[in-house]
Amino acid sequence: MSAQQHSAFGAAEYIPPDPIFEVTKRFNADQNPQKVNLGQGTYRDENAKPWVLPSVREAEKLIGNAGHEYLPIEGLQSFRDEATKLLFHDTSALKENRIASCQSISGTGSLLLAGLVLRKANSGIENIIITDPTWSNHDLLFKEIGFNVVKAPYYKDRSFDFESYIGALKKADKRSAVVLHACAHNPTGCDPTHHQWKQIAAVIKENGIFPIIDSAYLGFNSGNYDEDAWAIKYIIEDLGLEAAICMSFAKNMGLYGERVGLTAIVTKAEDAKRTVFSLLQNAQRQTVSNPPVYGARIAATVLGNSELLKQWHKDLVTMSSRIRSMRKKLYDELVRLGTPGDWSHIVNQTGMFGYTGISKPQIERLEEQYHIYMANTSRISLAGLNDHNVEYVAKSLDEVVRNVQ
Structure with a gap:
């Protein structure tokens, strides 16, 4: 040179x-x-x-050769419908059509979409609160898109440090969102009890903190999907809060390499859903254009077939x-x-x-x-x-x- x-x-x-x-x-x-x-x-x-899960093996047989055409920007409709129904089946948010969803590149992509939507919404949110310790991508991802990442102490003496964690939430800046682990906290394996979840959610509501719920292990944790989703339902249904739920089917369907996820944002009203959906589409188009199809077909087939x-x-x-x-x-x-x-x-x-x-x-x-x-x-x-x-x-x-x- x-x-x-x-x-x-x-x-x-x-x-x-x-x-x-x-x-x-x-x-x-x-x-x-x-x-x-x-x-x-x-x-x-x-x-x-x-x-390979038996349910997934059977789904692959049913799918056969379905082709390789582009999906819409927001992803496979049947997957979005079935995944949304799976999680929100008994909620007023689903009945009232207040959930905007977009297929994502597994959990990481789902979190990215949630963060980008908060940016595009002019939400005023500048800080993302994460647990200390947490999954490393939480810190990397939200810093990369311009948020201040604030660490809240979570683990002490080999157990959940509830007092320190809720104390950090009480002191949080009003312009904050918090990343919650729906279940099976990564990396500690220490989850709040239902009673502790209620106290955490009350502080979130009182302080106007926006919940981003990382939901990578629903069903995988206890073996019961609805039980693992308890905190999500409490936050959006019992307290009526808006939230971004970031779902992944890597762990609970074993679809690690297929990168199957969903960002589901619960809004206050149906008219807000339309706007949020447009933001999700815009964020998706700017980052990956549209998501991959094969894994979404597998998940949609498993969830949409009663026997599977x-x-x-x-x-x-x-x-x-x-x-x-x-x-x-x-x-x-x-x-x-x-x-x-x-x-x-x-x-x-x-x-x-x-x-x-x-x-x-x-x-x-x-x-x-x-x-x-x-x-x-x-x-x-x-x-x-x-x-x-x-x-x-x-x-x-x-x-x-x-x-x-």
Whole structure:
């Protein structure tokens, strides 16, 4: 390159790779047969293999070769209808036609659309409150589109720090939105009780905070979709609040690579829905133009077929039950070994993830010596455990807790 030519990237700074995906990369490169991946949040069966849900397999057979034409900007109509009915079936918001929806690129895309709509609506919202800790994309995404991200303390002494969290909400700027985890808090696995949810929602209403509800694990958490959606229903139905519900079908249908999501915004009145829908369409057009079709067809087929819907609810129970079983087995094995410390938080937490609370040197020892991989925050995906490796993981944990600070 001559002296007169300058690179457009000469002043660019290297951005380190995403740490969770790096954990998976190291795991995949490891040739040790005993290796265990407790890092990435994907469901695995009892043999540590990806599991295609029976309901999804049948849906794919029914779809056949449906073609590859563009979808409308807002996505597949049947998917939007079925996903909206699934969540809001018993609400006044659905009956009164107050829900604007748009298919999204899974959960990340759904959150992006929600944030962009708040920007385009001239809402006056400048701050996005997230839990500390939270899923890393919450921080990255909302900062990228110009919001101030405010962290509210959420986790202390291996449990939900309710007093600190609600205290932060009470002090929040009036020009704020808050990202709530509908269930299965990522990464802690610590959810509010119904009573705590009511108190949180009351503060949100009193302070005029707009709720953005990240709903990535509905049905996957407890095995009961409506139970996992309890906080959503309470906020929009009992309190009558506007809200953006950001749905993903990655976890609860196993459609990770198909990127199937929905942004559903509940408005105060039907006339506002039309405006919000136009904002969703505009945000979608500016970012991805229109969403992919195949995964949406699968989800729409599962939700719209009574037999497949029944099977899907059974699939949810299968996944959630196995994860709860692994929590109990890991805890029981640590107790049997007499591993120093109180490990009850393992069974008190819920959902796919949990915090072990071990130190970074202990995490490094687990990876280097025992080929057990997890996030450097000590978050583990319980889906990576099974009857073949849970004793090995417990014994390895026991060793590092005893011998590494």
